Amino acid sequence: MRLLVQYTAQLRTAVEKAEEEFELEGRSSLATLLARVASRLQAEATRHLLTPAGRLQPSLMVVLNSQVVSTREAESVLVKAGDVVTLMPPIAGG
Secondary structure (H helix, E strand, O other): OOEEEEOOHHHHHHOOOEEEEEEEOOOEEHHHHHHHHHOOOOOHHHHHEEOOOOOOOOOOEEEEEEEEEEEOOOOOOOEOOOOOOEEOOOOOOO
């Protein structure tokens, strides 16, 4: 199945693109997709998705189609062909 992943904020800058397509086989969870995304990124971008221990960043906002999904729920949420996943790391400022 084919899905679209969109990058925002500093993750978009680190990846140097706004979006890309991913291909997954069979039934897959959102966590599986995010692990696949992280495996294709450079270290600077990966830190926005994964903690140093390799877990999903709890501060990462994930939007599946138009619904926000916490990274704690990502393992139990299944993705399907045509889904759009937007990754939104927290924005720091002052």
